[in-house]
Amino acid sequence: xxxxxxxxxxxxxxxxxxxxxxxxxxxxxxxxxxxxxxxxxxxxxxxxxxxxxxxxxxxxxxxxxxxxxxxxxxxxxxxxxxxxxxxxxxxxxxxxxxxxxxxxxxxxxxxxxxxxxxxxxxxxxxxxxxxxxxxxxxxxxxxxxxxxxxxxxxxxxxxxxxxxxxxxxxxxxxxxxxxxxxxxxxxxxxxxxxxxxxxxxxxxxxxxxxxxxxxxxxxxxxxxxxxxxxxxxxxxxxxxxxxxxxxxxxxxxxxxxxxxxxxxxxxxxxxxxxxxxxxxxxxxxxxxxxxxxxxxxxxxxxxxxxxxxxxxxxxxxxxxxxxxxxxxxxxxxxxxxxxxxxxxxxxxxxxxxxxxxxxxxxxxxxxxxxxxxxxxxxxxxxxxxxxxxxxxxxxxxxxxxxxxxxxxxxxxxxxxxxxxxxxxxxxxxxxxxxxxxxxxxxxxxxxxxxxxxxxxxxxxxxxxxxxxxxxxxxxxxxxxxxxxxxxxxx
Numbered sequence: 392x393x394x395x396x397x398x399x400x401x402x403x404x405x406x407x408x409x410x411x412x413x414x415x416x417x418x419x420x421x422x423x424x425x426x427x428x429x430x431x432x433x434x435x436x437x438x439x440x441x442x443x444x445x446x447x448x449x450x451x452x453x454x455x456x457x458x459x460x461x462x463x464x465x466x467x468x469x470x471x472x473x474x475x476x477x478x479x480x481x482x483x484x485x486x487x488x489x490x491x492x493x494x495x496x497x498x499x500x501x502x503x504x505x506x507x508x509x510x511x512x513x514x515x516x517x518x519x520x521x522x523x524x525x526x527x528x529x530x531x532x533x534x535x536x537x538x539x540x541x542x543x544x545x546x547x548x549x550x551x552x553x554x555x556x557x558x559x560x561x562x563x564x565x566x567x568x569x570x571x572x573x574x575x576x577x578x579x580x581x582x583x584x585x586x587x588x589x590x591x592x593x594x595x596x597x598x599x600x601x602x603x604x605x606x607x608x609x610x611x612x613x614x615x616x617x618x619x620x621x622x623x624x625x626x627x628x629x630x631x632x633x634x635x636x637x638x639x640x641x642x643x644x645x646x647x648x649x650x651x652x653x654x655x656x657x658x659x660x661x662x663x664x665x666x667x668x669x670x671x672x673x674x675x676x677x678x679x680x681x682x683x684x685x686x687x688x689x690x691x692x693x694x695x696x697x698x699x700x701x702x703x704x705x706x707x708x709x710x711x712x713x714x715x716x717x718x719x720x721x722x723x724x725x726x727x728x729x730x731x732x733x734x735x736x737x738x739x740x741x742x743x744x745x746x747x748x749x750x751x752x753x754x755x756x757x758x759x760x761x762x763x764x765x766x767x768x769x770x771x772x773x774x775x776x777x778x779x780x781x782x783x784x785x786x787x788x789x790x791x792x793x794x795x796x797x798x799x800x801x802x803x804x805x806x807x808x809x810x811x812x813x814x815x816x817x818x819x820x821x822x823x824x825x826x827x828x829x830x831x832x833x834x835x836x837x838x839x840x841x842x843x844x845x846x847x848x849x850x851x852x853x854x855x856x857x858x859x860x861x862x863x864x865x866x867x868x869x870x871x872x873x874x875x876x877x878x879x880x881x
Contacts, residue, residue: 393421394485395532396459399467400445401427406473406580411438413474419481421461426451445469449548452555456538463488464533466556471529472580473503480576484532487572494537494567495560497527501578508578514857516569519867521613521789523557523606526860529579533559537567545616554605561613603777610789611782619788619874623781625829628752631722631802638666639743640721640801644710645729646675649684651841656688656695658732662739669694669719673710676703708809708816715805725798726817730841733796734759738837742798745831752828753821754798758838765839774834783832784825788867793821793830796838803828810866814859819866826874 397414401407414423415437426443441458443451446466455464463485467474480498488496495516501508513528514520541562542548548555560569614620641659645652652672659670674682674697682699689697696719700710714720723746725739733739742754757774761767775794777786787793797817807823809816824830851859 392461393419394462395419395465395481396421396461396463397423397465397467398446398455399423399425400469401425401440402469404472410467410471410474413476417476417481418479419485420465424455424458426455447555448552449550449555449558452548452559456535459535462535464535464538466531466533468529468581470581472582473578474529474580475503475578477576477578483572483574483576484530487570488532488534491568491570492534493570494534494541494563495527495569496532496572497530497570498572498574498576500528500530500575503578503580510575511581511853512573512575512857513571514861514864515571516564517864517868518871519788519864519869520569521561521610521867521871522791523554523610523789525864529581530577533563534567537563541566546612549609549612551605551609553602554609557606558609558613561609562616565613565616606789607777607782607786611785614785614788614871617871617875618878619871621784621826621874621878626827628750628800628803628828630750635722635801636719637669637721639664639668639723639725639739639798640714640717640719641668641670641725641727641739642711642714643670643672643727643729644675644707644714645672645677645681645685647677647679647681648729649677649680651730652681653684653688654732655727655729656685656692659727659739660692660695661736662733663736664740664743666743668721668739669696671696671698671714671717671719673698673700673713675700675705675710706811706813706816708813708819709811711809711816712811715801715808720801722801723798724801724804726796727838728795728840730843731758731795732765732839732841734836734839738796741833741835741837742796745833746798746800749829749831751831752800752803752824754831754833755794755821756796756798756833756837757835758795758840759836761839761841763841763843765841768842772836773840774836775832776834778830778832780829783830787822787825788870791863792818794832795840797821799824812862815863815866818863822866822870826870826877 397420414420423438425438425440426445427440441454443454446452446455484496499512502511513526545562548558643655672685674685685697689695698713700713725742745754759767759772810819
């Protein structure tokens with residue numbers, strides 16, 4: 392018997408027949424299982440249809456495992472277009488799985504588009520690579536023995552519609568390696584039908600709520616299995632008696648935002664509060680005229696502090712640390728990006744009210760996604776209602792962002808600090824805070840998040856996106872290990 396069973400969900404697209412022919416001719420493939428609706432009858436060489444829409448559901452996965460007679464299962468993503476394996480590619484998958492004992496194997500690939508094919512490198516898997524949308528590429532191999540061991544040790548696949556393969560991957564990864572082959576072994580067309588903005592916000596789209604709840608449930612059980620789950624018990628935040636110059640500081644790190652910085656500053660200055668506040672703009676050595684704009688604004692507004700760091704190697708996190716350590720910094724620090732706006736004049740007051748009432752370590756509000764002209768665009772309101780006091784800090788490890796605006800207890804953040812990077816610095820700080828302390832949430836829109844061509848994530852290369860994702864995976868890895876140590880009393 393050959394070592395491999397291929398699982399390729401049915402598609403009515405022309406490339407489906409071609410892909411089936413490719414897999415049927417592949418040397419190591421014993422059989423191709425085709426999950427498809429019951430109304431579809433597909434017959435092909437070494438192909439067998441299964442009455443399941445795909446392999447995301449527990450029902451579909453159970454049918455696949457019952458039908459599989461080989462050591463390995465190779466899953467082809469339903470979003471895959473034309474598929475072209477490289478020479479001996481499938482043999483390579485099986486050989487690496489066998490020689491390493493890995494539970495999961497994936498590889499780099501060439502992405503096929505109208506303009507040709509381009510390399511699509513992938514990130515190495517690490518303990519913090521726990522997002523359900525971690526990019527394995529269109530093709531991923533599972534050891535059947537590792538699957539059966541994982542289900543025996545960690546429980547059967549729960550009754551789910553969307554999170555079956557996610558559950559399986561997490562359980563297998565507890566006791567078996569997830570191995571990345573740093574070699575493009577195949578060429579594939581990839582089309583998920585979403586534009587860039589849709590991809591960024593897909594996990595908070597209300598249309599995906601049922602899916603996200605399943606993912607959260609599965610992930611929470613995984614954290615319990617690896618002893619990284621935190622029960623809803625929090626440390627109290629110490630109230631610092633020493634005085635601050637103002638109650639709050641709106642902090643705006645900026646570099647080369649001449650076109651938007653004045654609007655952001657005016658939005659901050661126009662806040663109406665019961666308490667004194669100032670605005671600290673950390674100008675990271677702008678070269679486009681931003682500095683002149685800020686200088687003029689500072690001359691007209693005494694509550695605006697225009698700070699230019701002595702260092703020239705700071706990222707956004709380093710600029711935040713400059714603001715925190717400034718003598719002008721208030722008791723609470725509140726974020727505003729240099730190309731965004733508060734949605735109303737009472738946004739700051741609402742944040743301060745929550746600090747005063749509940750004394751959380753951090754407050755996260757909600758925002759509305761708009762275009763450059765402040766017209767609401769999908770997904771509209773992003774409120775992260777999946778955050779709860781009971782499970783928010785656990786689920787925070789699964790998602791890639793926690794909302795905005797973000798506000799901090801200054802005394803605590805002076806001890807913790809931000810990592811000096813320009814991506815994910817706020818996410819890293821929030822994970823560190825919620826390990827011990829409660830985060831307060833405001834679920835109404837306080838903030839206009841503008842999506843435009845100048846956004847830092849507007850047109851990233853695959854290499855840049857990989858670096859960003861790898862950084863957050865690394866933050867999650869460190870946080871998971873810290874929580875495990877805390878649970879073990881270390």
